[in-house]
Amino acid sequence: MAELRRPTESGVPDPFPYMHPLMKKNYGHWAWHDRPRPGVLHHVAQSGDEIWTVKAGTQRQMDVGTIRKLCEIADTYAEGYVRFTVRSNIEFMVSKADKVAPLVEALTKAGFPVGGTGNSVTMISHTQGWLHCDIPGTDASGVVKALMDELHDEFTHERMPNRVKITTSCCQINCGGQGDIAINVQHTKPPKINHELVSLQCERPAVVARCPVAAIRPALVNGKPTLEVDEKKCVCCGACYPPCPPMQINDPVNTKIAIWVGGKHSSTRSQPSFHKLVAAGLENNAPRWPEVAAVVKSILRAYQKDARAWERVGEWIDRIGWPRFFELTGLPFTKYHVDNWRGGRASLNASAQLRF
Amino acid sequence: MAKAMPKTPLLDQLESGPWPSFVTGLKRLAKAEDKPYADMMKDLLGQLEHSYETRKGYWKGGTVGVFGYGAGVIPRFSEVAEKYPASKEFHTLRVMPPAGMHYTTDLLRQMCDVWERHGSGLIAFHGQSGDIMFQGTSSEKVQGAFDELNEMGFDLGGAGAGVRTSVSCVGAARCEQSCFDEAKAMRRVVNAFLDDMHRPSLPYKFKFKFAGCANDCANAIHRADMAVIGTWKDDMRVNQAEVQAYVKKNGRKQMIDQVIRMCPTEALSLNDDDSLDVDNKSCVRCMHCINVLTKALKPGKERGAAILVGGKRTLKIGDQMGTVVVPFHKLDTDEDYEALVELAKKVVEFFAENALEHERCGEMIERIGLVNFLEGIELDLDPNMIRHPRTNSYVRIDGWDAEVQKWNARKKSAAE
Numbered sequence: 001m002a003e004l005r006r007p008t009e010s011g012v013p014d015p016f017p018y019m020h021p022l023m024k025k026n027y028g029h030w031a032w033h034d035r036p037r038p039g040v041l042h043h044v045a046q047s048g049d050e051i052w053t054v055k056a057g058t059q060r061q062m063d064v065g066t067i068r069k070l071c072e073i074a075d076t077y078a079e080g081y082v083r084f085t086v087r088s089n090i091e092f093m094v095s096k097a098d099k100v101a102p103l104v105e106a107l108t109k110a111g112f113p114v115g116g117t118g119n120s121v122t123m124i125s126h127t128q129g130w131l132h133c134d135i136p137g138t139d140a141s142g143v144v145k146a147l148m149d150e151l152h153d154e155f156t157h158e159r160m161p162n163r164v165k166i167t168t169s170c171c172q173i174n175c176g177g178q179g180d181i182a183i184n185v186q187h188t189k190p191p192k193i194n195h196e197l198v199s200l201q202c203e204r205p206a207v208v209a210r211c212p213v214a215a216i217r218p219a220l221v222n223g224k225p226t227l228e229v230d231e232k233k234c235v236c237c238g239a240c241y242p243p244c245p246p247m248q249i250n251d252p253v254n255t256k257i258a259i260w261v262g263g264k265h266s267s268t269r270s271q272p273s274f275h276k277l278v279a280a281g282l283e284n285n286a287p288r289w290p291e292v293a294a295v296v297k298s299i300l301r302a303y304q305k306d307a308r309a310w311e312r313v314g315e316w317i318d319r320i321g322w323p324r325f326f327e328l329t330g331l332p333f334t335k336y337h338v339d340n341w342r343g344g345r346a347s348l349n350a351s352a353q354l355r356f
Numbered sequence: 357m358a359k360a361m362p363k364t365p366l367l368d369q370l371e372s373g374p375w376p377s378f379v380t381g382l383k384r385l386a387k388a389e390d391k392p393y394a395d396m397m398k399d400l401l402g403q404l405e406h407s408y409e410t411r412k413g414y415w416k417g418g419t420v421g422v423f424g425y426g427a428g429v430i431p432r433f434s435e436v437a438e439k440y441p442a443s444k445e446f447h448t449l450r451v452m453p454p455a456g457m458h459y460t461t462d463l464l465r466q467m468c469d470v471w472e473r474h475g476s477g478l479i480a481f482h483g484q485s486g487d488i489m490f491q492g493t494s495s496e497k498v499q500g501a502f503d504e505l506n507e508m509g510f511d512l513g514g515a516g517a518g519v520r521t522s523v524s525c526v527g528a529a530r531c532e533q534s535c536f537d538e539a540k541a542m543r544r545v546v547n548a549f550l551d552d553m554h555r556p557s558l559p560y561k562f563k564f565k566f567a568g569c570a571n572d573c574a575n576a577i578h579r580a581d582m583a584v585i586g587t588w589k590d591d592m593r594v595n596q597a598e599v600q601a602y603v604k605k606n607g608r609k610q611m612i613d614q615v616i617r618m619c620p621t622e623a624l625s626l627n628d629d630d631s632l633d634v635d636n637k638s639c640v641r642c643m644h645c646i647n648v649l650t651k652a653l654k655p656g657k658e659r660g661a662a663i664l665v666g667g668k669r670t671l672k673i674g675d676q677m678g679t680v681v682v683p684f685h686k687l688d689t690d691e692d693y694e695a696l697v698e699l700a701k702k703v704v705e706f707f708a709e710n711a712l713e714h715e716r717c718g719e720m721i722e723r724i725g726l727v728n729f730l731e732g733i734e735l736d737l738d739p740n741m742i743r744h745p746r747t748n749s750y751v752r753i754d755g756w757d758a759e760v761q762k763w764n765a766r767k768k769s770a771a772e
Contacts, residue, residue, distance in 0.1 A: 004423040004424075004499075005423065005499075005503050006423070006424055007422065007423070007424045007425060007502070007506055007511070007512075007554075008506055008507075008511070009511060009550045009554060010506070010509055010510070010511045011452070011511055011543070011546060011547035011550050012452050012454075012455050012511075012522065012542060012543045012546050012547055013452065013453070013454040013455070013509055013510060013511075014454065014455075014543070015454035015455045015456045015457075015458045015529070015539050017454075017460075018454050018458040018459050018460050018463055019456075019458045019529060020458075023458075023529045023530050024529075027528050027529055028528040028534065028537060030528075030530065030531060030532035030534075031532055032532055032650045032651040033531075033532060033650050034650065034651075043530055043531075043532070051530065053530070057375065057376065058376055058481070059375070059376040059377060059378040059381065060378070060480050060481065061378040061381070061382075061478060061480050061491070062378075062381060062478070062479055062480065062481065063381035063382065063384050063385045063477055063478055064385075064468040064471065064472055064477040064478075064479070065381065065384045065385075065477075066376070066381050067464055067465075067467075067468050067479065068465065068468060070464075071461035071464050071465055074461045075461050080460055080461045080462070081458070081459070081460055081461075082458075082459050082460075082461070082464070083456065083457045083458045083459065083526065084453075084457040084459075084481045084482060085457070085526075086457075086482075086486075086523060086525075086573070086574065086575065088480075088481060088482065090481075093530075111374075111376055112376060113374060113375065113376075125484065127484055128483075129413075130404060130407035130408070130412075130413045130414075131404060131491075132415060132430075132432060132446070132448060132491055133413060133415065134413070134415045134416055134417045134432065135413065136413040137413075138411075139404075139407065139408070141378045142367075142370055142408070145370050145373070145375055145377060145378060145379075146370065146373075148375035149372075149373030149374055149375045152373075152374040152375055172670060173669065173670060173671055174669045174670055175484045175669070176484065177484070177575060177578065177579055177669065178575075178578055206713070206714070209713075209714070210671075210672065210714065212671075212672050212673070237670070239671055239672065245416065250411075250412050250413065252410060252411035252412060255411070265572045265575045265576070265577055265578055265579075266570060266571045266572045266643075267570040267571075267572065267577070267585075267640075267642055267643075268570055268571055268642050268643045268644050268647065269618055269619075269620050269642055269644045270620060272572075272577050272578060272677055274578075274675050274677075284411055286366060286408045286411060287366045287367065287369045287370050287408055288369060288370070308613070309613070309614050310614055310618055310644070310648070341674060342673075342674075343674075
């Protein structure tokens with residue numbers, strides 16, 4: 001047998017060999033920036049050097065044809081250097097202002113929308129979904145494609161009060177993370193257990209330990225060791241499903257979509273905040289999820305109309321209050337909005353400050 | 357005869373509309389009859405359509421890897437392989453990108469070529485983990501794909517209960533607000549943990565992220581077990597002529613409404629001559645005014661980073677933000693960066709020894725308390741670590757005098 005090749009444990013690659021020469025030259029010595037138009041950034045270095053960045057949306061899951069098309073545009077209209085943002089937008093850097101317009105035109109013509117800067121709705125951050133994940137309740141690429149089709153004009157314009165970051169997640173583990181608006185799977189029924197398979201596929205004590213509400217206990221069914229769920233305690237989070245696939249949580253009817261708002265990572269103005277549940281029970285309606293799109297758009301419209309410049313979605317709601325939020329968006333307020341998890345009482349109004 | 361394209365009436369509906377369509381890309385790969393992956397991508401499309409029809413996923417994990425590593429490949433075996441045999445194995449290689457996600461077109465083309473030879477031709481830039489995801493190959497082709505990428509200077513990222521792939525913002529490469537060298541910090545720290553990345557044996561995952569300022573473009577505070585977020589210690593820098601030019605151009609009302617009034621600690625005030633009065637002792641370095649007046653305002657010169665520990669998402673006890681464990685870590689000299697690596701090692705070592713199985717760092721701190729954690733990694737307490745002191749009296753304080761002496765001794769030695 002041929003000897004196996006030992007890996008070179010090289011770790012995170014050095015970015016300098018792949019960096020635009022002006023970024024290398026002025027590394028750590030930039031002076032200021034502005035945005036000449038949506039989708040374009042202009043940075044000026046302390047040396048006086050200037051660089052323009054054109055940002056475009058991609059589908060993230062790209063075939064080699066798409067990547068080569070982006071390379072062709074980068075070589076023809078830009079200078080052969082690109083980078084990606086954490087939200088899968090691609091950025092082309094150029095050293096001359098007059099290269100911007102032809103580059104924007106080439107990208108637009110090839111079907112890559114230019115935008116996503118400043119106070120726009122930028123690309124939705126997404127996860128793997130039905131295409132590749134082992135536990136998804138819905139798809140990710142499809143939800144994002146459907147939503148970004150609807151929000152395309154908000155990506156290419158800067159007409160929101162501040163930037164809007166939307167995220168999606170295909171299970172309640174929520175790989176998509178916090179967002180101004182988060183579109184997340186929410187299961188509504190306990191897992192359906194295949195008792196024949198549990199003892200073959202699952203490390204049962206680890207599954208018991210995984211449950212956040214201690215609803216899982218060992219059991220014997222038809223003489224076989226298995227697990228059972230106290231369905232009254234179960235919060236349908238699906239945490240038992242990854243370590244124990246026979247505890248199927250996904251369901252074509254009862255796996256629903258929920259919308260959360262007001263998540264924010266930055267410490268800018270207000271402190272970072274978690275997103276809050278505002279709508280749930282939405283149909284997991286592939287391939288275009290119209291019910292989800294309708295709720296997202298109604299929240300965006302209310303925010304766009306009512307928020308002040310620079311207020312993020314959560315900051316806007318902090319100012320106007322939740323009664324006004326539910327009034328402006330027309331979303332129903334239910335008992336499920338009231339947090340009863342540990343520490344949940346801290347989210348109640350412990351004051352005589354009221355809004356009418 | 358070539359395998360027929362599957363019928364995909366649901367996915368077809370995702371080909372219209374102005375946003376680039378991943379379905380069109382998948383079909384392009386499935387129709388590339390001269391390529392080894394065409395049939396695999398036909399069945400992949402078939403299985404995805406089946407998911408859209410039945411609203412369920414059909415992938416299962418397993419154990420697939422490359423020689424010498426215990427992580428970095430995400431194995432996927434189809435549960436419906438009888439119907440879609442050509443994509444019965446569809447594994448992903450997680451590969452770490454250059455810090456800051458910079459690429460030349462030459463590098464991207466090389467990556468495409470590798471993935472046409474060894475995989476499906478489908479690549480994601482990037483996953484939520486921060487990896488380039490080379491998606492879709494069989495068990496037998498994984499090693500060949502990795503060998504080629506590894507020869508090009510690229511290494512597998514993290515998966516499972518180990519140190520994970522990291523992310524840093526664009527930072528010093530193109531941003532005037534950068535308070536440290538994000539790429540250098542990320543490479544120094546992460547590359548010191550490659551054993552914990554490639555051969556995972558921690559209680560659970562551990563993530564580092566690096567953001568150059570409080571705008572936190574790396575989403576570090578909530579998504580990292582250890583977040584390094586740029587800040588400064590001295591006064592922010594003000595170019596009063598540029599402040600006045602902003603007021604002249606945009607008017608006093610905009611300056612007051614969008615800058616002065618939005619300062620979270622009321623540290624700003626507008627002088628009668630339209631210059632800016634900054635109360636730096638009240639400033640919390642939130643970045644808002646600097647974001648608005650990019651020409652007039654800048655972070656100070658004494659730069660470094662705040663270090664926050666314990667950010668995570670839902671499982672198991674609920675969401676947590678990272679909390680401050682070092683208010684200011686100077687990041688200037690090589691020694692400063694080395695000290696950051698040493699601190700990271702202490703945190704990970706303490707986590708490895710003290711966390712329960714499947715417990716994240718933040719959950720461990722929740723269970724044992726911040727003070728025990730700080731003592732474990734030998735860090736001094738600081739009022740910047742809390743929002744406010746305790747509000748309940750259920751605490752035993754018979755060590756009070758000794759603690760006061762410690763505080764006074766620290767203050768005295770800092771003053772000397």
